[in-house]
Amino acid sequence: MIESDKRCRATQMNLGAKKATTDNLYFVHADVIPSKNFISEIVRMDKKGVESTFFRQIFDKMNPFW
Secondary structure (H helix, E strand, C coil): CCCCCCCCHHHHHHHHHHHCCCCCCCCCCCCCCCCCCHHHHHHHHHHCCCCCCCCCCCCCCCCCCC
16 A cells, blocks of 8 residues: 555645556546446557547436435
8 A cells, every 4th residue: 555645635646646556547536436347448549549438427316424
């Protein structure tokens, strides 16, 4: 685990990117559950030569917390 002394999302993401040991990075908020196929989608986009992309978060509107 990588920890940052600063409570700044951009600083934390940059620290993570700096410490990364691979070419592909995937940033996700702690309260987000990625889709079951997110890794295969990232690999598919990489094979197509896509340099950056994103996943859109879908909220469960039926959940009483929303």
